[in-house]
Amino acid sequence: MPHPMITNYLFLAIPQWGIFAALIAMAYGRTEKKRIFGLVGCGILFLLGLYAAAVLGSGVLVPEQAFLDAAGTEDEMFQPLPDEIPLEGRLIPVYWGLAVNALPAALALAAGLLRKRIAGIIPRKAAGILRIIAGLAAILLFFATVAVVRN
Secondary structure (H helix, E strand, C coil), X not given: CCCCCCCCCHHHXXXXXXXXXXXXHHHHHHHCCCHHHXXXXXXXXXXXXXXXXXXXXXCCCCCHHHHHHHCCCHHHHCCXXXXXXXXXXXXXXHHHHHHHHHHXXXXXXXXHHCCCCCCCCCCCCHHHHHHHHHHHHHHHHHHHHHHHHHC
16 A cells, blocks of 8 residues: 555656666676676666755755645644654765765776876776776665565
């Protein structure tokens, strides 16, 4: 049965499918030694982080009940909170993680694209290490999203 508070399940689907596509591209690029797929995976994670920052900035994930509770009387404002946090509220940490994960993904993307120009500044393996960091963080965020859906 769908959750009554959230009206748009794209807030669940976009992070899951984006992370899945990025990790598949990064893994394929690593196993087949095709650098472009690793860059595409980092680009997807970076764009996913920008999307998460835009969603957080717009306030879309604020639970609808928060607006209804704020309009109540003074006596109603001091009532205990319900036991269950709405789905939107449980997704906020995942979206913050996606937004923060955009930084290592962007650095890996830049290091991969500019590896010949910045060879003396950044170590040669920096793009690979940053790609691994972004990928591991994405895996954790994927399972965090799955945990949010299950609860």
